Amino acid sequence: MGMKPYLLTESDYVHQDALSYPFEERGLQFGDGVYEVIRIYGGRFYQLHDHIDRLYRSAEAIKLEVPYEKAELLEKLATLLEKNSVTTDAKLYLQVTRGSAPRDHAFPVGVGANLYAYIADLTRKTEEMKHGVSVITHEDERWQNCYIKSLNLLPNVLAKQTAKEHGAYEAILHRGERVTECSSSNVFLVKDGSVYTHPETNQILHGCVRTRVRTFCQEAGIPFVEQSFTVEDLQDADELFLTSTTSEIVPIVKVDGSAVQDGKPGDLTQKLQRAYEADAQIEHVSVFQT
Incomplete structure (x- = not known):
């Protein structure tokens, strides 16, 4: 499965080789986060708004603040599609976690969420x-x-x-x-x-x-x-x-x-x-x- 070179994070677009998080990351240690998988056909998102609405509902349910407002995130995902020159069938994986902090079950204070989104080729079944x-x-x-x-x-x-x-x-x-x-x-x-x-x-x-x-x-x-x-x-x-x-x-x-x-x-x-x-x-x- 071919992964596209550019990813979106909570702060910017980065090349996939540049993405890294500390080992004390709440998604890794607690599964403390939410995600979505969004289908792309011929370089076009399918049901994008439905998925993003559900992402924010899931985040609200676990008291997690997504680092972008919904409209801004939609724009950034569209730009990610363009930056990767996607024209074929693919999927977008988007994950948000409660961030990186010393391991403790209780929510960390003053710590921002981690977000990353990447695109990979995906043929139809x-x-x-x-x-x-x-x-x-x-x-x-x-x-x-x-x-x-x-x-x-x-x-x-x-x-x-x-x-x-x-x-x-x-x-x-x-x-x-x-x-x-x-x-x-x-x-x-x-x-x-x-x-x-x-x-x-x-x-x-x-x-x-x-x-x-x-x-x-x-x-x-x-x-x-x-x-x-x-x-x-x-x-x-x-x-x-x-x-x-x-x-x-x-x-x-x-x-x-x-x-x-x-x-x-x-x-x-x-x-x-x-x-x-x-x-x-x-x-x-x-x-x-x-």
């Missing part, structure tokens, strides 16, 4: 869209404030690694029998023409692509039901799919080794992915099985 992916189910062991996009991702990492060890793309998380989301994406169930997904509570990340899927459904007259479903419901689904900034909309064709219906991407999932392409102004590529 067309093979996953074409063939669909397999997933496993996994107990949701995260904390109670998953709506905050914080750096505390160890339970997500462990669930994703378990999925990888089972040859799966993702892990669908559940609290008891109730499905919440995946380790790094939101999950949706299609039944009798309706799309179901967990409501926007503190137990899931309020995904930006999830929000667009709701809009796509409303525009197409597809019932969008924000209601949790169970692990057992997964095996009786007409279709399943997941969404994230880096995955877009990906069909799930197998859960814990069992095929979803005929084991092929469903029609409604394909329809929503095409709506995504139109919304993101991506040139349509026929990626689905026929």
Whole structure:
């Protein structure tokens, strides 16, 4: 993955080789910070304002002051895109932490936040869209404030690694029998023409692509039901799919080794992915099985 040479920090644009922080940095030692991943298509940000709004909501939730006002940060990210001459598909990673200070659990006094943002190439996951992916189910062991996009991702990492060890793309998380989301994406169930997904509570990340899927459904007259479903419901689904900034909309064709219906991407999932392409102004590529 090619990383672009210039980064944005809390004070200026720097070359990637010049970025350094003390080892007593609160993001490193406590996971004391928030982040966003923003998609870029053909050199253009997709859902930039949605992501930045969520960044500030997450920062407010953990009492962290972002070093730029929102309008200024938006301008600086646009300049970062220009400085790196980005014209292809990529992603922007943006992280804000509570800064560098001697290690103490309590917030440091008089210490400014650390911020960095970088851009790296990222191609679309067309093979996953074409063939669909397999997933496993996994107990949701995260904390109670998953709506905050914080750096505390160890339970997500462990669930994703378990999925990888089972040859799966993702892990669908559940609290008891109730499905919440995946380790790094939101999950949706299609039944009798309706799309179901967990409501926007503190137990899931309020995904930006999830929000667009709701809009796509409303525009197409597809019932969008924000209601949790169970692990057992997964095996009786007409279709399943997941969404994230880096995955877009990906069909799930197998859960814990069992095929979803005929084991092929469903029609409604394909329809929503095409709506995504139109919304993101991506040139349509026929990626689905026929």
